[in-house]
Amino acid sequence: MQPTQRNTRAGNPTHTLPGLLARRAKDRPDQVALREKEFGIWQETTWAGFLDRVRSFALGLVELGVEQGDRIAIIGDNRPEWVIAELGAQSIGALPLGLYQDSISAELARMLEAADARLIVAEDQEQVDKVLEVRDRVPGLEYIVYYDPRGMYGYKAPGLMSFEAVEALGDRFGDRFPHEFDRRLVAIEPGDIALLCTTSGTTSVPKLAMLSHANLLAMAEQMVSVDPMEPGDEFVSFLPLAWIGEQMVGVASALLAGFTVNFPEETGTVRADIREIGPAFMMSPPRIWENMVSDVQVMAEDTTPLKRWMYRWAMREGVRAAEARFEGGD
Structure with missing residues (x-):
């Protein structure tokens, strides 16, 4: 496909999400941005x-014929490919739409x-499988792109x-048109739509x-x-990226402040991965914290008297230290 002409208004590219990514890559190219287990x-x-x-x-989307204003849906667990797809779509003026991974087929089709994806x-x-089940209801859906190949061998479907x-x-498109990505990137305005949320x-x-x-x-x-964050700080992205709260922190704040975003190996390993990373x-949301507290309290009650005493002592000292920090003390 040949590159198309589009509006090249002189916006400030560092005031857009992919523009911030380009600046981070220029200023700190070797610093870790993403980590996946x-x-x-x-x-x-x-x-x-x-x-x-x-x-x-982004240029692969262009080669497939995706144009400015087209809608690109994304569904799945938190992985680097999610944010790569999101920022790639934004870089060419397409509109990413995040969908919750537990959506049933009917919700997905709706x-x-x-969005007319x-x-x-x-x-x-x-x-x-969920997408293929409802594909007939979405006549404008031309392509289905998967990033975990397990179980996909032998699947045949148009646009898969x-x-x-x-x-x-x-990559091949970029070899033919080496300046196309940068040309499209600088054309994105801060006021342009970056994301569709449900x-x-x-x-x-x-x-x-x-x-x-x-x-x-x-x-x-x-x-x-x-809550100041800076390059070198760690964050663990485990809440759905379809949720605006996770977008605000795991994508927008990460690009703005330059901290590292970590993706757990599986849903069941989140707590272990959080302990390992030490974000x-x-x-x-409150329910997550309530579940964590409940689990810890149950384990504390089921352990030995010595460990139970150590837990209560540590909690008492931890609360005292936290209150002192909130009040501005040491």
Whole structure:
């Protein structure tokens, strides 16, 4: 495909999410941006490597015919490929839509129809099966891209391809048009739509909400001003990336402050991975904290008297230290 002409307004690229990524890759190319645990080993991606993969995926989308304003859905667990797909879509003016990984087929079809999605990035066989089940209800859906190949051998469907295949398309496109990615990147304005999110659906079926780059970065600036984060700090991304709260911290704040985002190996290993990483900052809804406290209290009651005494002593001293820090003391 030939590169198309598009609006090249002179915006400030560092005031957009992919623009911030480009700046991080330039200023701190060798610093770790993303870390994913796979087969028990943490795999690291630097800021430069992060940008390279975003560039490859973005240009792969261009090669597939994705245009400015097209909607790109993403569904799956938290993985580097999620944010790579999101930022890749944003880099060319497409609109990413995050979907919850536990959505049933009917819910998935409704949101894909509402967004008129042209392409969906689905994590694995489970998510691909759900998409294939409802594909007839979404006539505009041309491509299904998966990034976990386990169980996908032998699958044949129009437009079904791997994440790596899209990146390879982008690499070849970039060889032919080496300046196309940068040209599209600088054309993105802070006021452009960066993300489509679903509402909670508490009063009716979920609806689509549009958030701009400026909106997301304004929230991130407020977050970082209240709880300062900086390069070298660690964050564990385990809440759904379809949720705006995780987007605000795990994507927007990470790009703004430059801290490292870690992705757990599996849902069941989240707590162990959190202990291993020792994040400088965590954000969760109250129910998550309540479950953690409940589990710890149960374990404390079931242990030996000595360990129970140590737990109570440590909690008492920890509360005292936390209150002193909140009050500005040492």
